[in-house]
Amino acid sequence: MTSCLIVRRSRFSAAHRYWLEELSAEENRRRFGAAANIHGHNYTILVSMNGPVDRFGMVLNLSEVKQIIRREVSGQLDSQLLNETWEEFVRTLPTTEHMARVIFERLRPHLPVVRVQLFESEDLWAEYQGEAMQAYLTIADHFAAAHRLALDELSLEENTEIYGLCARTHGHGHNYHVEITVKGEVDERTGMLVDLVALQRLLKDKVLLPFDHTFLNKDVPYFAQVVPTAENIALHIRDLLEEPVRALGARLHKVRLIESPNNSVEVYTESFAPIA
Known part of the structure; x- marks a missing residue:
């Protein structure tokens, strides 16, 4: 049976900061610079999914995929302070690479996801493939x-x-x-x-x-x-x-x-x- 890799894009806007509670304010600012301040990004997610093509000519119904990504990820993160949103972002700083990994794991029970790419800007993005x-x-x-x-x-x-x-x-x-x-x-x-x-x-x-x-x-x-x-x-x-x-x-x-x-x-x- 023929399989295909399909990709769905989603977007959200959110704030975050790099700040470790075990460090002093001076140590945080020395280590993370301006990123120690609360700041925001317009994030873009690319979710790649792999599977066989069904008799309707689809791997998945993309309208359903859109709703799943919105329900499980973008709808929960949009207009939020990421450090306080998900448990995974409380114990580990919400960097681009960590966020890509967490989004992958949150989508895995619902979609045949094989890759998540998260773009923080046009000059910085991360990718996670389940490794x-x-x-x-x-x-x-x-x-x-x-x-x-x-x-x-x-x-x-x-x-x-x-x-x-x-x-x-x-x-x-x-x-x-x-x-x-x-x-x-x-x-x-x-x-x-x-x-x-x-x-x-x-x-x-x-x-x-x-x-x-x-x-x-x-x-x-x-x-x-x-x-x-x-x-x-x-x-x-x-x-x-x-x-x-x-x-x-x-x-x-x-x-x-x-x-x-x-x-x-x-x-x-x-x-x-x-x-x-």
Whole structure:
């Protein structure tokens, strides 16, 4: 029997704060910064479900799925202070990664859920696939850079035959969008799989500052010898980040680089197996 993966979106708005009662006010603010204050987000949930296609041509009736998600999740969380809403958010901080896990577990008795993605903003989201305390966290940012696609040993005509207009001698530029996804264990108290501030700083120091407003071929030593295609840029970002992310206590899972609305590349640090 044929099976399909279907996805339903839902939204809610809620407030939260990162605040541990066992820490002083000063310690909380030092550890969590502005996130120690009560603040809010417009959250988006993507619920992925897998199952056979029935004789009506459906895995599930999406109208019923919508009502279940609203009853079990979004209707309960909308316009609430998350820290005081569910028991799971009292004992563990309602971080994006912990929330994705809890939403998955709350929906599991009612739907054949295989993945929950929770977007806190367009630059921060988490994913949970039912792997005990393992979750994924993605951060995104951008840099602007120029490059030229050409091999030094080839003539302009030969490079143009391979790379087209991208081989022009003065190069061209892009507004690159970069996403890095890390995987790790969600801490049972802080709700975090990695120090978010440290991860954002790592991306800034290792990638954004060295690459932004540069001519990659000339200003980034690595690309003096390697053609800065989107593929090679993504691979280099992976190599720059893999060990530093491990030092933070997580694992780099994926780098995604969007060069333009038409071109993007994904590089994985471990074997990639799509959700069954």
